[in-house]
Amino acid sequence: MEPFLKIDSVSKDFGGLRAVDRVSFDIERGSITSIIGPNGAGKTTIFNLITGLLRPSEGNIYFKNQKLNRLPTYRIVSMGISRTFQNLRLFTNLKVVENILVGRHLQGRANLLSIILRVPWVKIEERQNFEEAIKLINLFTLEGVAFSLTSSLPFGYQKRVAIARALATKPELLLLDEPAGGLTSQEIEEIKQVLIRVRESGVTIILVEHRMELVMDVSEKIIVLHHGRKLAEGTPKQIQEDQRVIDVYLGQI
């Protein structure tokens, strides 16, 4: 059986710089995988390649047996992949609940014509959207700030909004780019619980992460990147004992 997500010998060049160098790995459905590596190792680039913000210079990316290489981002998202950004990119011109509602975009059918004509199912759909958004708000304990502008929130809250928004698309595969960045240990513990619940609901998760507390506790598999190449792949225990990883990460864990 073909793997859920297949990265097949993918490379990405930026002018003279090879940011990703013939990286290959597979992701099993329902798993939690972490991609780690020093800064500049190519981790976020891999996310950009999977989600279509960048095109691979070489190699192929397959999701549920379909080739993603040349597809536009919104198409890839409609196939069931969602992601958060390292710098969040929340819609600061919208409130928290509205951000999440935008996440529900693909679940809706309302278009300009049906909205102008005030067709009845539009209202029903909006109500449904709202109910689903509230569920996510509850999951991430954002009740108090649901109607605030995201720009006025503390960073920890903003992070939760970002993940909630990505989840609103009802993805099968969720890519989280440094979800623990800038969080306190307490907040990381909360994120960990959320991730486990999300995985239990059937979503496959890939993390790019620096905070090892989260990585080691929650991942089934870890992939280590260095200078754009895959250095090692294995369970947390295997990675912790891998000499090459220790050499590269000397003093960084």
Place this chain on the structure above:
Amino acid sequence: MATSLEAGLPLWLSLFLGVIIPVFAGVITYGVIHPVRNASIMTLILITFGIAFIIRGSALLAWGTDVRRYAPFLEGEPIIFFNILVPQQGLLILGVTMLTLISLFFFFQRTLSGKAMRACAIDRLGAQIVGIKPEYKNLISFIIASLLGSIEGIFMTPITMASYDIGLTIGIKAFIAALIGGLTNPVGVMLGGFLIGILEALSSGLISSLYKTAIVVAIFLIVLSFRRTGLLGEAETGKV
């Protein structure tokens, strides 16, 4: 320029005034934009429109709706060039353009100041880190822009005449020319200018002077659809 010549002022003084006053306007524009220089593109564009309105109105106030002109700098028989009649003023314009192009090229490519300006355009933050002050460079760029505008006006007037409302059309075409040629490259901008000029002349002659605007816009859209940064421009570096 026309006014001071008519008033009997000598040529060199008129030239000086014709340049210094637009440059002064450029400095004022800088002064207005400076406090809000970090605002959105929309705001900045609109501010320059606002200033353009004020200048246009002031021109109207100062000179009314008359059209003014003065004699070309070089009188004499037009020269015959491959069966085409070229007025001597035209040659002067060509010469001045070449001179300007060469000096600009030299400025941007060879001098420290010019290279610093290019650095600001490519990566503002990086430039600041190495000690370049973008604000100062902005001022210089406004001065250069108004300088060039005034030179163009001075030399073109004997041929095309001056009135208060020529600014808008020329401004738009200049902007389009710059975008076609590539905003980051002075050679490209010149190239764009030549292209537009030739295009206009050709369509004026072959099709109709009315549609030359339409054709310029159409070419603009086509070129920019294929090359976002213009024919010779460099792409801005974004985050890697």
Place this chain on the structure above:
Amino acid sequence: MKKTQVLITIFILILIIFPVFVTSHYFLSTLVFIAINSIAALGLFLLTGLAGQISLGQSAFFGIGAYVYAILTTKFNFPSLLTLLLLSPLGAGIMAAITGIPVLRFHGHILAVATLGLALVMYTIFVGMVSVTGGHAGISSIPHLSIGKVELNTDVHYYYLSWGLILLLLLISQNIIRSRVGRAAQSIHHILGGSEEAAMMLGINPMIYKLQMYILSAMYAGLAGGVYASYVTFVNPSPFNVLVSLMILVIIIVGGIGSMWGAVIGSVAVFLFRELMRFAIPIAFPTVGGEFEIIGWGILLIGMLLLAPGGLIQLPQHLYQKLSRKSRYK
């Protein structure tokens, strides 16, 4: 929310009973023009205020709407109601669909120049295609709008028509803003805080929503053009030049680019400003002719952008924040 609803209801009531008390032609026709401008400005709001796509091309669509009405009713005897309500907006919309696809790929200043270029071209066509548009001489004897057997031929008729239309469009626009489509449009407004990449990552294709807003705003302007043509019964190219596009942009900036009511408030404010200048300038500069007022527009534009970028609608909030003694988090 309650307070706003009360204000709006009062506003509508005043609108309805206004002509009972005011019958001067000057006042009523001015109000008709304000409403017409508001319709075009509201369209621009959807495109620029909501979706963040700067457009200097509204004058082109305004003109298309006007000329479509003029030509179809005079040369082809189309029924006026159908033409005004359907065909004028449709004509503008089609032109928007065609020009939008190449142009909306650009952002920022390039987009501004491209739309400006289109407006310029459209004006050139209005002037140039003399056989169709009558060139500078224009088209005259355009019939007023007739609904069934009733011909709307007085100022009062057009007052209710134009204000009725703008209120209807405000209602429609509000529905759009608070909908899936409205949220998608706002999510790509990258100046105010949206992000095209983040929106794409939620499955939104930005081009589709830019195009929809572009076409919709053109249709609003086209409708306004149709009403204009049927009111004035005469069209020529001069009300559709590029400066008019700029004026419409000034209207939404002065009124407030963040709210659809900015279109109406801006139209009123701009009109008042123009009257002020018409009054004050001859006193200050007695020897000067009409176009001098452009300096006033320049000063107004710059003043608004520097001092009150949120527009007049933000003014109460703005002043409140400045005068308030409480320290705030931001």
